[in-house]
Amino acid sequence: MIIGVADTTFARANMGAFAIDELKRHTSARIVRVTVPGVKDLPVAAKKLIEEEKCDIVMALGMPGGKDQDKVCAHEASQGIMMAQLMTNRHIIEVFVHEDEAKNDAELAWLLEQRTREHAVNVVLMLTRPQEMTKLSGTGQRQGFADAGPARK
Numbered sequence: 001m002i003i004g005v006a007d008t009t010f011a012r013a014n015m016g017a018f019a020i021d022e023l024k025r026h027t028s029a030r031i032v033r034v035t036v037p038g039v040k041d042l043p044v045a046a047k048k049l050i051e052e053e054k055c056d057i058v059m060a061l062g063m064p065g066g067k068d069q070d071k072v073c074a075h076e077a078s079q080g081i082m083m084a085q086l087m088t089n090r091h092i093i094e095v096f097v098h099e100d101e102a103k104n105d106a107e108l109a110w111l112l113e114q115r116t117r118e119h120a121v122n123v124v125l126m127l128t129r130p131q132e133m134t135k136l137s138g139t140g141q142r143q144g145f146a147d148a149g150p151a152r153k
């Protein structure tokens with residue numbers, strides 16, 4: 001099994017390093033990493049990891065900025081990531097942390113790391129133990145900030 005990790009220089013923390021560190025705690029799968037300038041470059045980077053590097057699943061890691069043009073950029077990147085998934089029939093787990101989700105740089109750094117690590121665990125489960133994902137069905141999982149939890153207690 002091969003896991004692809006694509007991240008950006010735009011993000012304000014080394015998301016790829018967090019992903020690889022977490023993946024290695026849970027799997028011995030080979031990891032192929034690539035870094036691109038920004039989120040709009042992630043769709044083709046992920047598609048190349050799948051088609052050329054034979055990755056079974058890819059993490060697309062990015063940080064949309066807080067300005068309106070960044071939000072549009074992120075929406076476009078998301079659509080590209082979904083298109084790449086449909087073209088390749090492989091999951092590309094999109095790990096986006098919007099810069100304005102955090103109230104300050106310290107919280108942003110924490111969120112970039114925490115969301116990346118939690119989605120890395122999702123990737124390992126999806127790839128190797130999908131029944132473990134089903135056990136979490138409907139439990140209000142979130143990545144980074146606290147889980148929402150089930151609506152009915």
Ligand code: RDL
Pocket residue numbers: 008010011036037038039040041062063064065066069070071073074
């Ligand atoms: O292809 C080169 C760039 O267009 C590409 O890297 C963009 O994703 C860069 N970029 C923007 O141009 C922008 O307006 C990014 C953002 N906003 C953003 O919020 N986050 C990014 N890139 O990762």
Ligand code: RDL
Pocket residue numbers: 092093094095096
């Ligand atoms: O590929 C990993 C995630 O990007 C993907 O699972 C998203 O669907 C997760 N997600 C968000 O990132 C988000 O901002 C979800 C929501 N909002 C949402 O409102 N409902 C979801 N997922 O089921």
Ligand code: RDL
Pocket residue numbers: 094095096097098101115141142143144145
């Ligand atoms: O319910 C609070 C948050 O989960 C909500 O504001 C989400 O929209 C935040 N969020 C993103 O904006 C995003 O791009 C999340 C993800 N991705 C994600 O992958 N997982 C989350 N939230 O839990």
